[in-house]
Amino acid sequence: MLSGKPLHPDPSVQPVPQESAAAAGPSALPSGLRFGPVTAAPAATATATPTLVTRAPAAAPSLPSSPTPTATAPTVTAPAAARRPAQPAPQARRAAPVDHVDHAVAAQLKRQVADRLSRELERDPSMDQATQMQRGRALINEAVAVWATAAAVDSGLPVPPETARRMSGAVYDLLFRAGRLQQYLDDDRVENILVNGYDRVYIDYGDSQRVKVPPVAESEEDLRELLRDLARRSGSGERTLSTANPFLALRLEDGSRMQVISEVTPRTYVTIRRHRVRDMDLNGMVGLGSIDTTLAAFLAALIRAKKNVMVVGTQGVGKTSLLRAMAREIPPEERIGTLETEFELFLHEDDGQERQIVPMEAREGNGERVNGRAAGEITVGDLIYPALRMSLRRMVVGEVRGAEVVPMLRVMTNGEGGSLCTLHAREPHMTFDRIAELFLEYGHGMTENLAYRQCANGLDFVVFVKMIDETGIGGRRHRFVSHVLEVTGMGENGRPSTNTVFGPRPETGEERAVPLMHPSCLGDLMRVGFPAVLLDNPAGTWTRPLDLMVRMP
DSSP: OOSOOOOOOOOOOOOOTTTTTTTOOOOOOOOOOOOOOOOOOOOOOOOOOOOOOOOOOOOOOOOOOOSSOOOOEEEEOOOOOSOOOOOOOOOOOOOOOOOOOHHHHHHHHHHHHHHHHHHHHHHHHTTHHHHHHHHHHHHHHHHHHHHHHHHHHHHHOOOOOHHHHHHHHHHHHHHSGGGGHHHHOOOEEEEEEEEEEETTTEEEEEESOEEEOOSSSSSHHHHHHHHHHHHHOOOOOOOOSSOOOOOOOOOTSSOOEEEOOOOOSSSEEEEOOOOOTTTTTHHHHHHHTSSOOHHHHHHHHHTTTTOEEEEEEOOTTHHHHHHHHHHSSOOOEEEEEEEEESSOTTSSOOOOOOOEEEEOOOOOSSOOEEEEEEEEEHHHHHHHHHTSSOOSSSSEEEEEOSTTTTHHHHHHHHHSSOOOEEEEEESSGGGGHHHHHHHHHHTTTTTHHHHHHHHHHHHHEEEEEEEEEEETOOOOEEEEEOOOOOEEEEEESSSSSEEEEEEGGGGGGEEEEESSSSOOOOHHHHTTTGGGGGOOOTTTTTTTOOOHHHHHE
């Protein structure tokens, strides 16, 4: 099978000419290759346009007249058209992609082309990737031409050029890209791809509901073959999927993160998480509605003032996207290191600024275990100590999920500041307890009190990202920063003391982070250009509270 990284779509694959169809016979078809149905794509049919459900603008919220709270049921309302630009209401289901390719034939053609190309590589091991791709294109065109000719003779009808083009594209995707998964990786609307076996596939489209789509393989074995091909082409070390190695974690060509579990489950399960806001900066986060311009200016000032910041939240709320946007505020002349399980920040990619970045990626082991660890494994924690010898001004850790929290906080405590990382926690106040749990897992005399002290000494700010999901009642997913906590040292109870600088205002119905108080380090922020007057507006720069369908009074 081929090696090398997956490549970009091939627009040069040409439709197969049909003039010679009548002159050839079925014998031209490769051995064992069956005919697929020759069909033209049906004409598009008109679909009904979704109707936007609207309501009159709500009255301005007011403070409760009584200081005594009373328990009341939440109210459920339709989204207000006046509160955001008119757009189609979220649909419960999207139409599945139309597919007119016989994928069993495509799989056989792919194996045939792969065998021929492998033999050519044996004769010429020095063939570079670009040459391999050129030969692959030519071999795909030849194989599809043979199939189209034989199919035309068998059916008595020429294969439509569009059908041949689709077949060439399907073979190309199987050989050099992600097969039938590629159409979803190319779709900017797709956020998550969930595969529960080859024929149970679901797509999360951004802020709308989950949709079931057609199978991505002909069988479980075909699905595993595709995943093994992706592992061989990943370029991330020796990774495989087998009985001995039932888990596979990969970074795909577009930066998406793929996790596979097989053998220990009744079917093959795959989760692909895509980065829809890969090139986003803080202004872009403002455009998405995650933060307002006041908070964007505040976060940028934290970076310039070299404050240590931890971005916290649950899975899929946008922690990495916010961390990436904040890290883009680091001056390009500063030498920094990025430490990640799989590259997701993409700060080292050329953006025209010639940044001083040392990107480091962890590596999985090969399955054999030596002294309790997989042979060849390199963790994020292992990367931290060599990184300290690289003359780095800051460290950015994509995700702290284990024992690496200990050296990370040591870097924050001993370094000159400005380091960033993310952490999983359900609520802002759970952050320090979560860190304490990871400290205790580290062992070697670690205690809860030591974890709290390291947090108090190393962390400057905690930024909490939240998601409110109303897709189940016809709404959308809202992702936003809800809290910014300043860590001010050890408190009287032995835990880190904090100030809630930004937070929600329940009395006005605002769930997003708005200014609540001035931080104790305001002088440091003003010295790097932050205008303190921005913190005096209790609503920030939001023009109205977050538009929710369910609101607690």
